[in-house]
Amino acid sequence: MLTVTELIGGYTKNMPVLKNLSFEVARGELFGILGPNGSGKTTLLQMMSGILTYHSGEILLKGKRLQDYRTKELARVSAVLPQHSTQAFSYTVKETVSLGRYAHQKGLLQSWSMEDEEVVQRVMKQTGTTPFQHLPFDQLSGGERQRVLLAQSLAQEPEILFLDEPTNHLDLSYQKELLDLMKSWTKERDLTVVSIFHDLNLASLYCDRLLLLDKGRIQINDKPNEVLKRERVQAVYQTDIENYPHPNVPKSQLFIVPAHLAKEQETLVINEQYIEKKDDWLALKSPIPLKTISLGMTEIGNGWYQTFVNCHNKRTFDCSDPQKEMIEYLSAHGFNRSETIGMITNVDLKTAAVRFYQEDNISIFIVVTAGKRNFHDPHHVVQSEKVIGSNIHTWVFVNGCLTEEAFIQCLVTATEAKVKALYGYGEETMTEDSILIAASQRGTDIRHGESMESLRKLVSSGVYECILLAIQNE
Numbered sequence: 326m327l328t329v330t331e332l333i334g335g336y337t338k339n340m341p342v343l344k345n346l347s348f349e350v351a352r353g354e355l356f357g358i359l360g361p362n363g364s365g366k367t368t369l370l371q372m373m374s375g376i377l378t379y380h381s382g383e384i385l386l387k388g389k390r391l392q393d394y395r396t397k398e399l400a401r402v403s404a405v406l407p408q409h410s411t412q413a414f415s416y417t418v419k420e421t422v423s424l425g426r427y428a429h430q431k432g433l434l435q436s437w438s439m440e441d442e443e444v445v446q447r448v449m450k451q452t453g454t455t456p457f458q459h460l461p462f463d464q465l466s467g468g469e470r471q472r473v474l475l476a477q478s479l480a481q482e483p484e485i486l487f488l489d490e491p492t493n494h495l496d497l498s499y500q501k502e503l504l505d506l507m508k509s510w511t512k513e514r515d516l517t518v519v520s521i522f523h524d525l526n527l528a529s530l531y532c533d534r535l536l537l538l539d540k541g542r543i544q545i546n547d548k549p550n551e552v553l554k555r556e557r558v559q560a561v562y563q564t565d566i567e568n569y570p571h572p573n574v575p576k577s578q579l580f581i582v583p584a585h586l587a588k589e590q591e592t593l594v595i596n597e598q599y600i601e602k603k604d605d606w607l608a609l610k611s612p613i614p615l616k617t618i619s620l621g622m623t624e625i626g627n628g629w630y631q632t633f634v635n636c637h638n639k640r641t642f643d644c645s646d647p648q649k650e651m652i653e654y655l656s657a658h659g660f661n662r663s664e665t666i667g668m669i670t671n672v673d674l675k676t677a678a679v680r681f682y683q684e685d686n687i688s689i690f691i692v693v694t695a696g697k698r699n700f701h702d703p704h705h706v707v708q709s710e711k712v713i714g715s716n717i718h719t720w721v722f723v724n725g726c727l728t729e730e731a732f733i734q735c736l737v738t739a740t741e742a743k744v745k746a747l748y749g750y751g752e753e754t755m756t757e758d759s760i761l762i763a764a765s766q767r768g769t770d771i772r773h774g775e776s777m778e779s780l781r782k783l784v785s786s787g788v789y790e791c792i793l794l795a796i797q798n799e
């Protein structure tokens with residue numbers, strides 16, 4: 326659809342902004358342009374849409390050189406949604422949108438056809454601008470104006486649409502709506518969309534391909550997950566970021582770390598001093614939220630939690646809806662629901678194994694309760710009196726900064742250690758067991774190599790020892 330070859334250009338001959346760019350955009354692609362401020366994104370977009378001329382190189386649109394298009398012909402093929410737009414005259418919203426039909430009007434009188442009216446009505450509906458179609462454009466909010474201008478571009482019925490930060494003024498729901506609409510038009514109508522993005526996460530979610538500009542040159546032109554690698558983005562944008570997969574779709578998402586939070590890095594050692602025991606519960610109350618992965622009764626999965634509670638089931642739980650009961654229990658005992666992970670055990674909490682382990686600059690703190698099956702399991706009530714080693718809760722607190730890989734490694738190692746400890750205690754399914762790994766995310770970086778190996782050894786021997794100890798206590 327669009328071919329850019331050895332493009333050089335800018336605002337003065339001797340100082341080009343764009344330095345030899347070559348790339349192609351296929352029909353029906355949603356193509357994102359990224360880059361830091363001043364890297365040349367708008368300049369490139371303006372050259373591709375015919376607004377700015379260039380010094381050398383070539384831009385082909387549908388195989389024809391851009392400069393060979395006549396104005397009206399170009400407007401039937403491409404439309405532009407600029408970053409900022411002002412109107413010289415005060416038009417109503419509908420009049421503004423109708424201007425997009427100019428390139429399609431025929432004859433000397435440029436008469437308004439049924440088709441023009443239908444298109445305008447349809448694009449106003451699609452962009453949610455119908456309700457204020459009779460209002461003057463300049464009385465609208467920034468986000469409303471943006472949607473009207475998008476409607477105007479769509480009314481042009483272009484084959485390629487150039488967008489300069491289209492979500493700039495839009496609230497969350499309109500950002501999603503606009504990009505969902507663009508995506509569906511690329512799929513259903515073969516519309517080609519070339520768009521500048523400052524929001525790298527939106528670009529990652531919606532674009533088929535991304536072109537990353539750095540000081541007027543192409544840093545990379547590839548699939549979003551390849552372009553948005555942590556080291557690359559850090560180098561180009563000159564700032565620290567972290568990247569994680571989106572929870573529901575296979576796309577990378579990037580996170581900045583605010584300076585004021587990054588600085589709060591006084592080392593913290595989670596150990597026995599943070600344990601609080603009452604008759605029917607045992608809690609670890611951390612002074613800061615800990616990054617946690619958990620298979621507990623509440624808050625299964627990933628998150629940041631400050632309080633970890635293991636409560637003794639004294640037959641007060643009827644267990645028809647254990648999760649709901651747990652939540653009620655936590656609230657009734659003054660635990661902050663959103664910061665707490667809760668579990669139920671049927672063992673006396675005095676039997677808990679609580680140990681601290683350290684090697685070099687890595688330390689972990691382990692809490693294990695090991696008991697019989699919970700009372701709510703109807704199939705095992707009788708046998709449970711004799712079964713040892715079921716209903717085991719294993720908590721591993723790591724005083725260090727773990728990567729995702731290190732979390733998984735801890736989880737696997739702790740599970741292996743548990744299986745090893747239970748070897749010889751008979752065949753147990755362990756369906757009621759739970760495990761959590763929580764890390765302070767301060768102090769020693771545990772990514773891979775030696776530090777990971779030390780951590781693995783500590784977790785392996787610590788969990789093994791604590792489970793045996795808890796079983797003996799019980």
Ligand SMILES: Nc1ncnc2c1ncn2[C@@H]1O[C@H](COP(=O)(O)OP(=O)(O)OP(=O)(O)O)[C@@H](O)[C@H]1O
Nearest residue numbers: 335336337342360361362363364365366367368369
């Ligand atoms: N009209 C102009 N006259 C002269 N120089 C300009 C003009 N517009 C932009 N520039 C310069 O060209 C360079 C690239 O600007 P451009 O607007 O293309 O960057 P950008 O990547 O879109 O930046 P931003 O993210 O801030 O919108 C900048 O150094 C800028 O100062």
